[in-house]
Amino acid sequence: MFDFSYRFQWAQAMRHLPRMLEGALVTLEIAILSLVVGIAIAVLLAVARDSKYIWLRAPATAWVEVARNTPALFQIYMAHFGLGSFGIYLSPYTALLAGIAFNNAGYLAETFRGALRAIPETQTRAGRSLGMGQAQTFRLIVMPQMFRVAFLPTTNQMVWAILMTSLGVTVGMATDLTGIVQNLNARTFRTFELFAIAAVLYYLIAKTVMLGAQLIAWRLFRY
Amino acid sequence: MIEIEKVYKSFGKLEVLKGIDLTVNKGEVVSIIGGSGSGKSTLLTCINGLEPIQSGRIRIDQTEVHARSTDLNKLRRKIGIVFQQFNAFPHLSVLDNVTLALRKVLGMSRREAEEIAVKQLEHVGLGDKLKVYPSRLSGGQQQRMAIARALAMSPKYMLFDEVTSALDPLLVGEVLDTLKMLAEEGMTMICVTHEMGFARDVSKRVAFFHQGVMAEIAPPDQLFGAPQHPETQKFLSKVR
Ligand SMILES: Nc1ncnc2c1ncn2[C@@H]1O[C@H](COP(=O)(O)OP(=O)(O)OP(=O)(O)O)[C@@H](O)[C@H]1O
Numbered sequence A: 001m002f003d004f005s006y007r008f009q010w011a012q013a014m015r016h017l018p019r020m021l022e023g024a025l026v027t028l029e030i031a032i033l034s035l036v037v038g039i040a041i042a043v044l045l046a047v048a049r050d051s052k053y054i055w056l057r058a059p060a061t062a063w064v065e066v067a068r069n070t071p072a073l074f075q076i077y078m079a080h081f082g083l084g085s086f087g088i089y090l091s092p093y094t095a096l097l098a099g100i101a102f103n104n105a106g107y108l109a110e111t112f113r114g115a116l117r118a119i120p121e122t123q124t125r126a127g128r129s130l131g132m133g134q135a136q137t138f139r140l141i142v143m144p145q146m147f148r149v150a151f152l153p154t155t156n157q158m159v160w161a162i163l164m165t166s167l168g169v170t171v172g173m174a175t176d177l178t179g180i181v182q183n184l185n186a187r188t189f190r191t192f193e194l195f196a197i198a199a200v201l202y203y204l205i206a207k208t209v210m211l212g213a214q215l216i217a218w219r220l221f222r223y
Numbered sequence B: 001m002i003e004i005e006k007v008y009k010s011f012g013k014l015e016v017l018k019g020i021d022l023t024v025n026k027g028e029v030v031s032i033i034g035g036s037g038s039g040k041s042t043l044l045t046c047i048n049g050l051e052p053i054q055s056g057r058i059r060i061d062q063t064e065v066h067a068r069s070t071d072l073n074k075l076r077r078k079i080g081i082v083f084q085q086f087n088a089f090p091h092l093s094v095l096d097n098v099t100l101a102l103r104k105v106l107g108m109s110r111r112e113a114e115e116i117a118v119k120q121l122e123h124v125g126l127g128d129k130l131k132v133y134p135s136r137l138s139g140g141q142q143q144r145m146a147i148a149r150a151l152a153m154s155p156k157y158m159l160f161d162e163v164t165s166a167l168d169p170l171l172v173g174e175v176l177d178t179l180k181m182l183a184e185e186g187m188t189m190i191c192v193t194h195e196m197g198f199a200r201d202v203s204k205r206v207a208f209f210h211q212g213v214m215a216e217i218a219p220p221d222q223l224f225g226a227p228q229h230p231e232t233q234k235f236l237s238k239v240r
């Protein structure tokens, strides 16, 4: 039945908290970078997917399809081991970042594309009528409104990006929260305590990022 | 001078403009009236090059709008257009709605742009709404903001597309007064309108559109007093 011989030793596990906090910072860093890169690419993909040129549409569609319909783990694996077959060797850190950014871009591209549909064509016409170019009108008039429409679904992807970083351990990532906990666990066997603390830290990172996003939204979307 | 010569325009198979000829001289106000779907809005969007045309030509101060070599972004600086739906930029304050193109198109500094914008907004009675977002404005106020936004670019020509038709009757007056003021200042304008009183008062000529054709054009006294074309007579008898 149950084995009650496991003794909780929280004090011992808590001694490792500083190391874990360092790992949490790395996790936060990867999440934020992957979001910034992912959002930038997603905007381009969203536009490209509705382009009249097939040579823009096709690769963008392929990206979105792969990102959304294959496991995130597989995407990170490909970034690390797969690209190696082409002579491109990414460190675990870069591979993890690239894999998550790839995933973020694919999901957010669809979110943004939906948001673009919600912005009336007349906004573009009004911008062009004032003498603004096509790119300028998109950047100054359409895109800001798109971000507002897409804000809530985007925050889902933010949380998802944070949690995905834990997959880095599969490509040898050792400095993020999961990597560090994994190592500590191998040495101390305080499995439950360590992973429980890590879970709380992930929760706090997610809340921090959400709070940050909300502050930005509050500052940006006053209308 | 705006010169429109034998302009044909189709959306797919639907022929919307069937050989429009119209010349608008400097300082002249021409109103366009006509039934729904007769092509009035389409003509305005052809004039500023938002819509391509199938044949014919439109020239503005000798520049052919639809020539490949024409820099439309530059040409549009001289042509202000105000749409039926106000098309305020919802994410920008009233002031920023007006300064945006001044800064990004004409390259003005924020200070220069704001000086002009404030003047234009005061001119249309919105001097106390600078920091407000468009969603907090009434329809009439949004429409006046759109007018100020276009005028801030100091265009030589203004195109107005039924700028009062989305407004409730109480607000129509304030917007029409703004247009009258402009006409008195000597602005060259084409006004698509359903306001016959306005067309009669401010225009030098009134054009009647019917199914993509300019059936009749004449000074207001003549067009309203003694319309020649049977369709004009029919239309006027209905709207009165
Ligand atoms: N972008 C478009 N695509 C296809 N058809 C269009 C488009 N814009 C206008 N049309 C069609 O062209 C015709 C003329 O439209 P237009 O908007 O110029 O009429 P209008 O005279 O301005 O009418 P209203 O008084 O109702 O505004 C209509 O039959 C309309 O359905």
Ligand SMILES: [Mg+2]
Binding pocket: B040, B041, B042, B161, B162
């Ligand atoms: Mg119309």
